[in-house]
Amino acid sequence: MIVVGLTGSIGMGKSTTVAMFAAEGVPVYDADAEVHRIYGPGGPAGPKLEAEFPGVMRPDGSVDRAALSAQVVGKDEAMNRLNRIVHPLLGAGRAAFFEKARADKAPVVVLDIPLLFETGGEKNVDAVVVVSAPADVQRARVLAREGMDEAKLDGILARQMADVDKRARAHFIVDTGQGLESARQQVRDILARLRERAEQAH
Structure with missing residues (x-):
């Protein structure tokens, strides 16, 4: 069984991506x-x-x-x-x-861990998926939320590892900046590779 750690900064589309893995029949653990x-x-x-x-x-x-x-x-x-x-x-x-x-x-399971790198959790998984999007898309998404403003967002981002660092440490990246269909296809492609790897490990 391949254990995947899935993470991503605020506004990157992590929850939507997790739901896509679940829709493909992957058991998901939501921390x-x-x-x-x-x-x-x-x-x-x-x-x-x-x-x-x-x-x-x-x-x-x-x-x-x-x-x-x-x-x-x-x-x-x-x-x-x-x-x-x-x-x-x-x-x-x-x-x-x-x-x-x-x-x-289950050949693959996903652990949804918001602060995966910040807590050293990547050491306990077989592969890391980082959900990402261009910075301007991220800001627009978060600022559209109820009760959110620039100062609050900057405070949250300061506590999270920078997206560029997360991407550098990822085995797979799901770029949600291209729309839902594109993200869904990326999820399917990643899953195909992981399931193949699980097969070979048997």
Whole structure:
């Protein structure tokens, strides 16, 4: 099974590209969605975090992330305690995803990880797909979003690795600047090559 790490900066069309892989029958693990799940109502993080950081769990069992941030941001020791609780929960979800993919004999799986390079996650995958688009297209897309402005966008981009560096470290690039049909074809081409590689590995 070939494990693909898929990443891309804000406004590059990452979510749309992930959906294209899923539409081709590829199991997709969404790191952000998994965080939302464990922090959400009835998720496993609520009671554990409440025991460690009193006052962070809402009545429905979800985690009040603002209240949690107030207790951990800028405090290394508290942050370590938080990570010790959250990382095993995320690890369990990821393990269950891989187990199911193996049982289904999936030749390729995609891990959707926004900060793949920033967290060193590329070391744990077989291939990296970077979703990219020209800078002017990226800016236009993001600035069209509700509540977004130039200053906010610049702040986000400053925290993300530059697109040119991501492209340089990618095994495959999906350029979403040419429209949906072009991106879909690129996804299919990449998948054909990955499935072929998975075949040869058998």
